[in-house]
Amino acid sequence: MKMIKEILLLSDPALMPDLKAVLCEVNPKLKVTPIWSLEQLVQRCLSPLKNTRMLSFGSDVIVPVEILQRLTCGAYNFHPGPPTYPGKFPSSFFLCDGGTRFGSTVHEMATKVDSGPIVAVDWFNVAPETDCVTLNVASFRSLRGLFLKLAPHLAKKAHPISCVNEFWNGRTTTQQDFDELCKLPQNVSEDEFMRRYRAVGEGPDHALEIVLHGHRFHLDNQHQAPEVLIGGKKR
DSSP, rough: BBOOEEEEEOOOOOHHHHHHHHHHHOTTEEEEEEOOOOHHHHHTSSSOOEEEEEESSSSOOOOOHHHHHHOOTTTEEEEOOOOTTTSSSSHHHHHHHTOSEEEEEEEEEOOOOSSOEEEEEEEEEEOTOOOHHHHHHHHHHHHHHHHHHHHHHHHOOOSSSOSOOOOSOOBOOHHHHHHHHHHHTTTOHHHHHHHHHHOOOOTTSSEEEEEEEEEEEOOOOOOOOOOOOOOOOEO
């Protein structure tokens, strides 16, 4: 059986130790190369990519198509939303729509963002009072569960993971879409304010704003987020 020799792991630096430990526990001989910027990725890919696979877990790095084509063992993205919410900030748009069933998705990386064949989905129900902070925590836990489930294949087996009977549908949301969601109309009603507040949350990265009499007001008061455990440690 052909074995993986190296995994290029695109993720947040805070998540790297836990994700790397999961992969190396399955395959102690595996080389895991942490990458958290496009510059790092391009520099690494100047060298051969034989027996190499790429995994993207919560990373904003858009991988150039020429790099995807050179990876001999494929590339997979762990998307923090279900197939019905491709694109950025899936939890916010889901809550804005008043959804009741969310999830996380693993798919082959393709030229277009969140469009590749799907290899795993984890669905879960969402209570009506759930806000974006709580949902993002649940989404992370779901996504990490999929990472643990797929690690034995990803860290050892060179052949592709079999696809499941799930398909992308819905609009692929962008940063611009999210920015527009954050902009409150001047005549916003209480119901509309609460709908967007539940979906967006509080600053600094998620924050509603409104322009009144030529002045921009930005909501950046914050409440304490639920605890998240990564590798047994609080984050």
